[in-house]
Amino acid sequence: MSKKIIRIGHGSGGRLSRELIEEIFLKHFQNPMLEDLSDSARIQLGAEHISFTTDSYVIDPVFFPGGDIGQLAVSGTVNDLCVSGAIPKYLSTGFIIEEGFPVNDLIQITKSMAREADEAGIKIVAGDTKVVRRGQCDKIFINTSGVGIVPEGREHLKNQDSIKVGDKIIITGTLGDHAIAILSARENLLLDEEILSDATPLVSMTEKVLHNPADVRFMRDITRGGLATVLVETCHKRSYGIRISEKEIPTKKSVRAVCELYGFDPLYLANEGKIMMVVNPDKAELMIKTLKQHRLGKHASIAGEITDKHPGKVVMRSIVGGQRIVEMLSGEMLPRIC
């Protein structure tokens, strides 16, 4: 790498993160499981197909509209398991805490974790706690790692290989709620309508659409880097491209208003309760119906499709009618968003 120091963008989930992974981690940790560059690894343990995933959460502030770091740390890792086709089973949790952190805040975070784990049907079975001196970490960081079992018929969800030209792109709900909730907490924004983080485990929703697993070709939770980054990663170096329509991408009016104020693009905003799915086009409408019946999928929308017109590229038709190529996030809009 030509850059000699780690920069904020290396943790963005976007282009610089990808460089870091490819030029350092993949190079030294070489193995086929890591090369998928997916958030979760598909591993074999004896006779079982297992999904194994890890994430560290460094969000600031620790408590924010609609949630806290504990809720996020369980939801985020559970959702990585869900989108890989796994049924979440067990979670580990590693706390790094700054000396002086209030015990009552830790109790509240722990309660949130227990509640979300219960909602997701996952058990917290292993843990570790480190405490560092004041100023050596900012309040609290939490790592969660999760394992889940991949049922038969869902093996294909580990990567993009099942995606076909003509498949439809579904977005399960409004984009940007999590990022704007964090921003509004940091900046003390007074909004007409309070925006809450969408951080929540999505397993009950994904299980509904996995009734016929073959109809879902691929899923990815839309977190750091936003929808743009997820879409670019989905077709990167593939023989197909993605066409999306800005009009069909669900966003709340209040989120759009804040985006205009700050010059943000909802396509790049982080979410913690939304999924991008590539699905069988013949079943897309039925899936939207199924999703809309679930409390977490009310704003689900068919936002685009897989095309052979521009392989490896994401092209968006804007509301006013023009077309533009959508790139991955480069740099970082909001550090410590998760």
Next chain:
Amino acid sequence: MSKKIIRIGHGSGGRLSRELIEEIFLKHFQNPMLEDLSDSARIQLGAEHISFTTDSYVIDPVFFPGGDIGQLAVSGTVNDLCVSGAIPKYLSTGFIIEEGFPVNDLIQITKSMAREADEAGIKIVAGDTKVVRRGQCDKIFINTSGVGIVPEGREHLKNQDSIKVGDKIIITGTLGDHAIAILSARENLLLDEEILSDATPLVSMTEKVLHNPADVRFMRDITRGGLATVLVETCHKRSYGIRISEKEIPTKKSVRAVCELYGFDPLYLANEGKIMMVVNPDKAELMIKTLKQHRLGKHASIAGEITDKHPGKVVMRSIVGGQRIVEMLSGEMLPRIC
């Protein structure tokens, strides 16, 4: 908890850590797997018995005599799997990096991780990287979580239930090397003989003694909190106690010298390459022979035994002949030792 803020001792691995676990985490994350209070959880995934463990590494300095944080992060988690009877299989790694951290240092750490993983036969399959602003973390923190398969006949190693009165206590090598290596780096100590950290994966050594797994009743790696804490945890609330002999506890002369200077007790010092084993008394001598043939077990020693004389207590006969009750570490001698 009566204390309203988190203190350094809550991360010591000793008494305050135990209070934190019992009064907050166990209370809210209730489940039988966590209640073992072991560093690793025994879980069932389909037909397989799996060990699942997590640890965050916050050691300071990041590079130290005999190793670095990457070597430690792989060794520590691999060793938690080993002592639970598992064969280490897959590892995840979560980096939290301070903006400005040198890329070359990250490369060196990554290489160490790859080398140790290779030595341990474990594959690094999943990862995550977060970057925080300068001053929001101290250089680099690494979480590793590991899974391993527990072969048939080793299920009993998950807890202390197989320990019998009369069983022997084996220490696999000299105590305190890791802690004193870190101390000497921090304090720029000039020692006659440089002390190196013992951080290393122990799987090749533990596999040798697990030839007849039933002869090993219980194992624990002697990390934070030192041998004292491991022994107290081993007999805590049990119908047996532990008797050890100070004379039989292996320590290097140079480590003892630093301990005298600083008023430290080797019993409480952290190690990253030593194990306490409880073994069948009829096989103890044979095991010592086996251990001594391995490069990591040259100083193995039978240091004590299980007794019914003082249930739940650890009693040490000192070199000068007196006896004292050994308590768990309370407070913290050397923060950020791992």
